[in-house]
Amino acid sequence: MNRKFAEIGSTGDGKDVVFDITPDLADAFVDAIRNRINVQGPRHAQTFDDLTATIAQTSRLIQHLQEFRELAIAAADRTSPHADRKAIAIAAAMPPSRLYRVLEKHGRPADRKQGETQKQALQQSVHAVGGEWDPQRVVTVLADAGHEVTDKRARQLLRDLAAAHVITKTDPNTATYRTAREN
Known part of the structure; x- marks a missing residue:
């Protein structure tokens, strides 16, 4: 051949x-x-x-x-x-x-979507934008980042970031937080 x-x-x-x-x-x-x-x-x-x-x-x-x-x-x-x-x-x-x-x-x-967790996406937004954070703002910001979260999940994420000292609670009666560096 x-x-x-x-x-x-x-x-x-x-x-x-x-x-x-x-x-x-x-x-x-x-x-x-x-x-x-x-x-x-x-x-x-x-x-x-x-x-x-x-x-x-x-x-x-x-x-x-x-x-x-x-x-x-x-x-x-x-x-x-x-x-x-x-x-x-x-x-x-x-x-x-x-x-x-x-x-x-x-x-x-x-x-x-799992490449960046919901918590990571929220923390990145909090650091970038700052200001006041409530569950509705979390739902909106995470939806823009490609994550679907409920109001209940948004509240948990806010509590998680507060525990990590990224944000602090501004009112003990509402789920309203502010970035830690602004307090």
């Missing part, structure tokens, strides 16, 4: 030449790049040794491309906190559950 080679380059650049590609793998690779749907079996390899060499080289390429795809998925997700994960899953031809496993494997949160 004669081996093929591949030349890869771009306009103005030098070319990379890769030798020792089995002819069947070279044909399959070109067909895949050109999005040809009718997959053909090996046409060049006939002997057991040639067929196993083609299988081994194909397996190494698939493994490498799968890892490359995962890295590209993670890179696409890092482009924005609001990257369209549905579009990423469609491009990768994988269900959302698999996409989330791939993202977690590469250090990306499966659920971006």
